[in-house]
Amino acid sequence: MTRFARTRQAGRELAQVVPRAVDVLRSDNPDWSAASASGARQLGEVAMDELVVTGMTLSAPPPELTHPLSYYEPAAQELSALGVDGAHLEPEPLRISMIQRKRIGALAYERVTFEHEPAMPAALAAAGHAGPATAVVHLCRHDEARRPWLVWVHGAGQGSATDLLLSRARRLQRALGVNVALPIQPGHGTRRKEWPTYPDTDPLDNVAGMIRAISEARAVVRWLGPQAASVGIGGISLGSAVAALVSHLEPVDAVALYTPIRGVNAMIAHHLSRWGETGQGREAAEMMGSDVVTALTSVIDPLNALPTPPSERRLIVGAWYDQMAMREPALVLHERYGGQLYWHDGGHVGHIFSRRVQRVTEGFLRTALG
Numbered sequence: 001m002t003r004f005a006r007t008r009q010a011g012r013e014l015a016q017v018v019p020r021a022v023d024v025l026r027s028d029n030p031d032w033s034a035a036s037a038s039g040a041r042q043l044g045e046v047a048m049d050e051l052v053v054t055g056m057t058l059s060a061p062p063p064e065l066t067h068p069l070s071y072y073e074p075a076a077q078e079l080s081a082l083g084v085d086g087a088h089l090e091p092e093p094l095r096i097s098m099i100q101r102k103r104i105g106a107l108a109y110e111r112v113t114f115e116h117e118p119a120m121p122a123a124l125a126a127a128g129h130a131g132p133a134t135a136v137v138h139l140c141r142h143d144e145a146r147r148p149w150l151v152w153v154h155g156a157g158q159g160s161a162t163d164l165l166l167s168r169a170r171r172l173q174r175a176l177g178v179n180v181a182l183p184i185q186p187g188h189g190t191r192r193k194e195w196p197t198y199p200d201t202d203p204l205d206n207v208a209g210m211i212r213a214i215s216e217a218r219a220v221v222r223w224l225g226p227q228a229a230s231v232g233i234g235g236i237s238l239g240s241a242v243a244a245l246v247s248h249l250e251p252v253d254a255v256a257l258y259t260p261i262r263g264v265n266a267m268i269a270h271h272l273s274r275w276g277e278t279g280q281g282r283e284a285a286e287m288m289g290s291d292v293v294t295a296l297t298s299v300i301d302p303l304n305a306l307p308t309p310p311s312e313r314r315l316i317v318g319a320w321y322d323q324m325a326m327r328e329p330a331l332v333l334h335e336r337y338g339g340q341l342y343w344h345d346g347g348h349v350g351h352i353f354s355r356r357v358q359r360v361t362e363g364f365l366r367t368a369l370g
Contacts, residue, residue, distance in 0.1 A: 013054045021046040024321055038345075042321060045350030049323035052349060053271055056157065066202060069287055075123035075204060076295040082121060087299035088249055089119035091215045094223040097134070104161045107170050110139040111161075111190075118215035120208065121299075129196065129208035135216045136190055140169040141179040148253075148369035149228040151181045151221055151246075153213075153239030156199060159189025166352060176365055179228075183220050185213045185239065199238070201272070201284055203265045203293045210242065210264060210300040217246045230254075230369045232313075237261060237325055237348070241302050244333070248305035254368035255307045256315040256361065259322055259348050262329045263297040265289075270326070302329075303336055313368040314339025317357055324348040340364065 024046050025032045025039075034043045079087055100111040117132040124130070138161060141147070150172065154163045164170075169180040184191055186209050187198035198209030217233070224231055232254035235243030240260035247255035261267050269288030287293060298304055307314055318330030320343050334341040342360045344351035351357050 014051075017050045017054060018043075018047050020050050021323075024323065028321070041350070042346050045319075045347030046321045046323055048349045049321075049347040053324055056271075065283055065287060069290060069292055072204060072292050072296055075121075075127070075207075076292045078123045079121060079207070079299045080295040082299065084245065084248065084299050084304050087121050088211065088214060088218075088245065091118065091219040091222065092116065094219040102138075102161065104164065107140065107164055109161065109164055109169070110141075112137050112139055114219075116212075116216050116219060118212050120211065124204070124208045124211070127204055127208070129205070129212075133186065133195060133212070134191070135219075136184040137216075137220050138164060138182040138184070139179070140164055140173060140182075142173055142177070146227060146229045148176075148178045148230045148232070148365075149181060149224045150178050150365065150369070151183065151217060151224070151231065151233045151243075151252075153183060153217060153233070153235035153242045153246075154185065154188065155235075155237030155239050157188070159184045159191070161189075163189075168358070172362075172365070176362060176369075178365060178369060181220055181224060183213075183217050185209075185242070186216075199264055199268065201268060201288070203288055203296055206264045206268070207296055207300055210245075213242050214245045214249070214300070217242055218250055221246060221250050221252060232256065232309075232365065232369050234258065235260075236352075238264060240325075241300060244302035244307065245300065245305050247307035247309065251308045254309050254313040254315075254365070256317070256364060257302075257330075257333065258317045258357075259319050259325045259351060260302065260316060260329045260333055261325045262303055262332070263294070263301050265293050265297045267325065269293075302333055307337060309368070311338040312340075315360070315364045315368075316341050317344065317351060317360065318342070319344045319346060319348050319351045321346055322348040 033039045094114050098113045114135050115132050116135040120130045152167045172178040186196050199206045230253040233243045233246050233252050234256035236258040240257040265288045269285045272285040314337050316334050344354050
């Protein structure tokens with residue numbers, strides 16, 4: 001795609017941000033109007049989703065097919081045969097390399113780094129995805145007393161210290177007595193320029209990246225266990241899949257998923273259509289949504305997992321007009337997991353700032369973590 005064609009495509013997509021948002025809202029409710037306060041808020045939230053997706057998709061390099069679909073077939077066969085439990089092996093114990101005391105505004109936290117090498121399935125190791133990497137987790141804690149811990153897994157494009165503010169770590173500390181651990185996913189935050197790159201448009205890279213993220217989060221959960229009164233795990237968007245798989249593989253006390261996804265490759269496939277109905281975008285979208293890639297992704301699909309906490313300690317928060325993760329994953333995961341389902345009546349980004357979502361979250365954590 002030439003620079004001129006790319007600019008023209010971006011212009012077309014940006015011009016459709018608000019019209020698309022209006023269509024989404026009116027298709028669900030023909031009487032919807034932006035004239036009311038709630039209608040204006042919904043329009044702003046859905047338009048923000050559209051803008052973020054358009055910006056993230058079109059600001060990245062055009063999708064390239066580095067391998068034919070047949071290249072992924074052996075890995076897909078191996079991983080689908082292994083299943084979730086066979087693909088995610090025991091993580092190595094967390095051994096701290098460094099602790100740095102930091103502050104963002106009035107919030108004090110610690111940045112903990114540790115070397116971690118997940119045990120990768122043979123097909124992923126053969127493709128160059130094995131090996132150690134420097135992992136990072138941010139800790140926001142009161143003191144040395146045994147308290148409940150919430151391990152919070154951020155979404156795509158996040159991973160900075162500001163996520164401690166977005167997760168309201170200080171309020172959770174003060175109002176609920178809950179400490180917060182925020183593992184930084186590969187390719188995000190302070191790890192953005194380090195190996196491995198994650199996520200991207202290669203489906204094998206994405207599976208390996210999430211297996212690594214899950215292994216690192218499991219190491220954090222196991223490290224916190226002996227010093228915690230209870231441990232819960234939560235995640236938003238891309239992090240929701242990590243949280244769901246960790247809650248299946250580790251005996252945590254509670255799990256909360258916010259605007260969840262099912263498969264990172266399927267979500268990328270859905271949004272690659274913004275590159276157009278022909279050419280690279282269409283070819284990449286078709287490959288990412290193929291049966292082969294679906295089989296490849298099966299070991300990181302939360303629908304193939306079942307959380308260890310009982311149903312009363314499971315929470316899913318969906319956004320009814322979500323244009324990033326979409327509505328369907330929350331519906332199917334709730335059907336599989338049971339537990340509490342709460343719908344935010346706006347978009348993917350907007351639920352972060354919803355006071356109702358905050359109240360639901362705090363009520364859940366009080367009951368589930370004690």
